Amino acid sequence: MATNYVLEFEKPIAEIEKKIAELREYSISEDIEIQNEVERLEAKAQKLRQETYSKLTRWQRVQLARHPERPYTLDYISRMIDDFVELHGDRSFRDDPAIVSGIGKLDKMPVAIIGHQKGRDTKEKLRRNFAMPNPEGYRKALRVMNLAAHYGRPIICLLDTPGAYPGIGAEERGQAEAIARNLREMSHLPVPIIIVVIGEGASGGALGIGVGDRILMMENTWYSVISPEGCAAILYRDAANAPQAAEAMRVTPNDLLEMGVIDKIIEEPPGAAHNDYDQAAAIIKKAIKEEIESLQDIPPKILIKNRIEKFGKMGFWSE
Amino acid sequence: MEWFKRVKRGFATQVKKELPNGVWIKCDHCGEILYKKELDRNLNVCTKCDYHFRINSDGYISLLADKGTFKEFNSNIKSIDKLKFKDSKKYSDRLKDAMHKTGLSEAVRTGTCTTNKIPVVLTVMDFRFIGGSMGSVVGEKIARAADKSLETRVPLIIVSASGGARMQEAALSLMQMAKTSARLGMLEDAKVPYISILTHPTTGGVTASFSMLGDVILAEPGALIGFAGPRVIKQTIGQDLPDGFQRSEFLLEHGFVDAIIHRKDMKERIRQILTFFPIEDTATGK
Numbered sequence: 072m073a074t075n076y077v078l079e080f081e082k083p084i085a086e087i088e089k090k091i092a093e094l095r096e097y098s099i100s101e102d103i104e105i106q107n108e109v110e111r112l113e114a115k116a117q118k119l120r121q122e123t124y125s126k127l128t129r130w131q132r133v134q135l136a137r138h139p140e141r142p143y144t145l146d147y148i149s150r151m152i153d154d155f156v157e158l159h160g161d162r163s164f165r166d167d168p169a170i171v172s173g174i175g176k177l178d179k180m181p182v183a184i185i186g187h188q189k190g191r192d193t194k195e196k197l198r199r200n201f202a203m204p205n206p207e208g209y210r211k212a213l214r215v216m217n218l219a220a221h222y223g224r225p226i227i228c229l230l231d232t233p234g235a236y237p238g239i240g241a242e243e244r245g246q247a248e249a250i251a252r253n254l255r256e257m258s259h260l261p262v263p264i265i266i267v268v269i270g271e272g273a274s275g276g277a278l279g280i281g282v283g284d285r286i287l288m289m290e291n292t293w294y295s296v297i298s299p300e301g302c303a304a305i306l307y308r309d310a311a312n313a314p315q316a317a318e319a320m321r322v323t324p325n326d327l328l329e330m331g332v333i334d335k336i337i338e339e340p341p342g343a344a345h346n347d348y349d350q351a352a353a354i355i356k357k358a359i360k361e362e363i364e365s366l367q368d369i370p371p372k373i374l375i376k377n378r379i380e381k382f383g384k385m386g387f388w389s390e
Numbered sequence: 391m392e393w394f395k396r397v398k399r400g401f402a403t404q405v406k407k408e409l410p411n412g413v414w415i416k417c418d419h420c421g422e423i424l425y426k427k428e429l430d431r432n433l434n435v436c437t438k439c440d441y442h443f444r445i446n447s448d449g450y451i452s453l454l455a456d457k458g459t460f461k462e463f464n465s466n467i468k469s470i471d472k473l474k475f476k477d478s479k480k481y482s483d484r485l486k487d488a489m490h491k492t493g494l495s496e497a498v499r500t501g502t503c504t505t506n507k508i509p510v511v512l513t514v515m516d517f518r519f520i521g522g523s524m525g526s527v528v529g530e531k532i533a534r535a536a537d538k539s540l541e542t543r544v545p546l547i548i549v550s551a552s553g554g555a556r557m558q559e560a561a562l563s564l565m566q567m568a569k570t571s572a573r574l575g576m577l578e579d580a581k582v583p584y585i586s587i588l589t590h591p592t593t594g595g596v597t598a599s600f601s602m603l604g605d606v607i608l609a610e611p612g613a614l615i616g617f618a619g620p621r622v623i624k625q626t627i628g629q630d631l632p633d634g635f636q637r638s639e640f641l642l643e644h645g646f647v648d649a650i651i652h653r654k655d656m657k658e659r660i661r662q663i664l665t666f667f668p669i670e671d672t673a674t675g676k
Contacts, residue, residue: 235598237618237626242636245646247597247617251571255603258572259579274555275567275598275617282568296555296564296595301622306477306557319475320560330472332561379572383533385565386526387472390464 076139080123080131084342087116120342127291130314132323133299135291136270140345142352143202144171144186144229147269150352151359152177152184158215160207164244167208169200169236170280172215177227177360183219185212185280186229186269202271203236206249209279213253216260225263225363228280233298235276250279257282258379261371265362267337267355268292268324269344274301284378285362286332288324289355290339294332295322332385417441419612433653442610442653444590446492447499447516450549454657455503455512462501464534469496469527473560481558484520492518496527497552500535502544506661511539513548517591522552524596525559529566532600536573539582545664546577546584550601554594567599574603583667585660588615588638588647602646606663608656609638609647 077085091112094105127135135141148155148171155175159166172185187204190196212228219226235246257264257280264283272281272294288294295302299313302320321327324336337358344351366374415424419441429436433453434443445453451460468485475481489495497519503512513535515522524532532548539546555563577584586604588597590613598617601607609615616636624631634640641647651659 235617237623239623239627239631239635242616242618242623243640243644245602245644247615248602248646250598250617251567251600251602254568254571254599255575255578258568259575274564275595278564278567279598282572294564295560297557302557319473319477320557321473322560327561330562332565379576382565382569382572385569386529386559386562387470388467388527388530389470390467 078131078134078138080127081342084116084119084123087112087119091116117341124291124341124343128314129293129317129321129323129326130299132291133271133293133313133317135343135345136293138343138345139191141270142344142348143191144188144231144269146348147229147352147355148173148175148184148186150349151356152182155184158218159211161210161214163210164207167200167205167211168198169202169204169232170208170212172212174215174219174224177225177356177363180360180363181224182227182363183215183224184227184229185215187232187277187280189231189270200236202232203234204232204276204279205236205238205241206244206246209235209249209253212280213256216257216264220260220262223262225265225366226260226283227359228264228266228283230266230268230272230277230281230294231270232273232276233271234273234301235279250275253279254282258382259375261375263363263366263369263374264378265359267359268294268333269355271298273298282378282382284366284374284381285334287335287337287355287358287362288327288333289337289344289351290324291343292324293317293322294324294327295320330385418443435653440611440652442590442612444517444551446518447494447514447549450514450589451499451501451503451512453653454505454547454549454660455501456505456507460501460503460512462499463538464500464531465495467496467527467531469525469559471558472526472562473558475558475560477558484558488519492516494519496531497522497524498528498531500531500538502538502542505547505657505664508661508664509542509544510664511535511542511544511546513546515549515551515596517551517553520556520558522550522596523554523556523563524552524566525556525563526566528556529563529569532566532570533573536570536577536584539584540573540577540580543580543582545582545667547587547660548584548600548604549587549589550592550596551589552592552594552596552601554596564595567595570600571603574600578603578605581668583664585663587656589613591615593617593619605667606649607647608649608651608659609641610653610656611638611650613638615641615647 152175157173266283299317302316303312340347420439
């Protein structure tokens with residue numbers, strides 16, 4: 072799939088892809104020479120893709136995680152969940168479109184699924200508040216999770232946010248309380264919870280729907296206590312030092328696996344998830360299913376105990 | 391992310407409010423010149439305008455614990471620089487400096503004591519240690535303090551003073567929010583009371599985890615309490631913030647703290663609150 076938005080380091084690949092497309096246009100007649108050239112270029116593109124994506128810097132992964140054509144929560148839901156019904160609102164204040172939540176089937180298994188939702192065009196971006204939730208988003212998420220827990224259904228959370236919204240209303244309505252409550256409640260829900268970072272995992276805004284039994288990250292995503300820009304602004308006194316901050320904070324899936332924060336990295340299709348939505352969705356669906364199946368027979372009490380211990384082990388210290 | 395790009399100066403950690411060692415001190419709020427000994431006697435609260443100067447962990451321990459009863463535990467747990475983090479300064483050096491400057495091992499102290507003769511687990515943060523930020527050790531010590539409360543069925547009190555999660559430990563700090571909240575959930579299940587006291591400032595990942603999970607949440611007057619820092623909010627929305635925004639009184643008005651308590655009344659209020667809970671019963675394991 073050729074995309075319209077090309078990152079700097081993707082340009083050499085995009086150029087070859089363009090050439091291939093041009094050649095194909097001319098090759099309506101079965102010209103052998105052109106066919107050969109196309110094949111040669113395709114092989115070259117494939118090799119370049121492999122090279123490029125296997126040695127991405129941390130900052131390049133951050134950029135891929137924010138790629139404007141990257142699949143978002145609803146793109147995955149439409150491809151992997153049958154009978155999806157979105158459930159709106161926190162039953163208290165309003166519906167927060169920055170978080171999508173609902174129920175559906177993962178193959179035949181009833182599940183609840185919740186995720187941050189970015190917008191694709193300007194209007195949608197504004198409506199979704201760039202996937203920066205307000206407190207009611209977290210409260211809606213918890214309401215749907217409680218519903219799932221009440222009826223013994225597993226929960227899937229897809230993380231993709233630049234952070235919880237820092238606004239006056241958000242503070243007035245208790246952003247901190249909403250996130251804190253979710254952390255406590257999610258740690259005690261008696262059903263399997265699978266977390267997948269599908270894009271950006273910024274701070275408490277991400278973690279607010281990110282406490283679970285298994286934490287997976289797609290290959291080209293990031294997860295940290297603050298965005299690289301935020302970290303750079305504070306510690307390096309300039310947000311322009313974000314690439315440096317991304318390195319220092321070690322924000323990529325490999326880093327987090329090493330730190331013992333996540334359980335598994337989900338490989339993306341060649342050229343990253345935005346190159347093939349269907350394949351990306353198929354891959355994460357398979358990964359989520361495997362994890363749910365591995366947790367299904369664990370008694371709720373043990374599940375909760377293990378979950379609390381899982382987070383209890385995180386961190387490093389000497390004593 | 392445009393709003394991040396505009397961030398230029400970052401958060402000031404407001405070290406200026408530390409009490410200097412002079413004889414006279416100027417009130418940050420009303421400008422009154424105060425005699426230091428008088429101020430000390432008044433629990434570091436301005437005698438003219440009731441402005442609450444920040445006090446450190448020693449100050450809060452002596453305010454709440456009955457004299458000589460505080461027994462610290464887990465003070466041997468120390469941070470390590472797992473990520474080899476470096477900004478203008480190495481994190482390992484930052485830790486050394488903080489220890490040297492404060493004489494503390496980390497930004498939180500945990501211990502057992504009695505307050506008005508009631509046994510409690512007392513956990514006090516110290517803003518002087520890297521802005522009271524929460525890294526692995528702060529998270530771990532708070533989690534273990536909660537465990538101690540649970541084991542002994544003794545109420546937990548946490549006094550917060552923190553700029554939030556510690557950036558130098560990146561994702562590891564973030565996960566301490568989940569760690570501490572999960573353990574407090576166990577206290578809740580077991581019906582062991584937890585009182586959260588918010589002092590100036592309590593922001594970021596600390597507010598968005600254990601600080602906001604008290605059975606009862608108290609705040610000192612005028613404390614800055616919030617999730618996002620005021621500067622970040624101002625830059626995001628591009629307008630000035632209302633007077634008193636994110637102060638204790640604002641949180642009280644919006645329903646996120648139970649009461650604002652003057653420092654001189656804090657110990658007595660805690661006694662009153664603790665006697666509501668069936669502590670005698672729980673202490674004997676019934």
